[in-house]
Amino acid sequence: MNSFERFCFRLLGDWVGKRRDKYAELRKDLVSARMKVPFEVYLSTAFFSSFLAGIIGAVVLGFITYAFNLPQMIIYRGAVPQFVFVLSQYSQIIGTILAVIVSFAVIAGVTYLVFLVYPNIVAGTRKRNIDATLPYAINYITAMSTAGIPPAEVFRQLGSSTIYGESATEARFIAMEIDLFGKDLIDAIRLISATTPSLRMKEFLQGAMGAISSGSDLTEYFRTKAEQYSLENRQTQKVFLDTLGLIAESYVTAMVAGPLFLIILQSIMSILSHQTQPFFLYIIIYMMIPFGSIMFVILISSMTPEQ
Helix, strand or coil: CCHHHHHHHHHHHHHHHCCHHHHHHHHHHHHHCCCCCCHHHHHHHHHHHHHHHHHHHHHHHHHHHHHCCHHHHCCCCCCCCHHHHHHHHHHHHHHHHHHHHHHHHHHHHHHHHHHHHHHHHHHHHHHHHHHHHHHHHHHHHHHHHHCCCCHHHHHHHHHHCCCCHHHHHHHHHHHHHHHCCCCCHHHHHHHHHHHCCCHHHHHHHHHHHHHHHHCCCHHHHHHHHHHHHHHHHHHHHHHHHHHHHHHHHHHHHHHHHHHHHHHHHHHHHHHHHCCCCCHHHHHHHHHHHHHHHHHHHHHHHHHCCCC
16 A cells, blocks of 8 residues: 555545445455555545546636637527526626536546546456466366376465466465465365466366366366366467457448548539538548547457457
8 A cells, every 4th residue: 555545544444344244346356456555545645646637627617618708609599598697797707607616526526437447447457357368278277187296286386386377376366365365275276266367277176176176187177177278279369360350340431432432422512502601521530530530440459359
């Protein structure tokens, strides 16, 4: 914890602790994300940061509204009740107050929502990384198990590796449960399998726990799962490449041929109608093409398997 988090916890820790049951999903996401922040500290920081961001945003926007007299720029030419006409004399003050209230609610709410969603995003990123590195991690522990290394030491060695990403992190937590908290291997695996965000890792750990409990050949189990996940990885890569080809064709149609056709069509229509400001043409060039390209980049980035 840093000093700011400690301050938030001292200020709101007792109040937040009484609301643990209302944030069960957040606590689960924090554990799955392996964030090194206790739940009470994180939620206290979320509440205080949201309030602080709302205050700062409200003061800044309120000052801008009052200094530039933004309410006076709003002109309504229709009929209004008499009391509205009377209140229009105080539009600057009323508009500033409304700007402060609305900006505080929006900024504080968005900040609070970001704090709630962030652990889930981190857990999702970890899930993709675990799924991508698990087959190679299992090959690594299969080689060690074949050499006769005990299961606990196998997970300990995997956890100390730096090339297997979040799969090594999960193994590191298994080793930590054994070395620091004195749990046996089965209990440590059970705990990590219950909190890992990856269904693949959960299935693998539960199977390993069953093999250890029943006295089965753990090396053979590792070898079988390595072959299974390697095959699934190859199938996933094939599906991704096929999908990427479809997206490429869609991009050429929607963001190259389509806009080009619209630009030519709009240019001809502008010439025939003697338009000096082809507004629709500006939308195509400065909004449709850039934002459409950005959306395709985001789509491909979100679909790309972790390296």
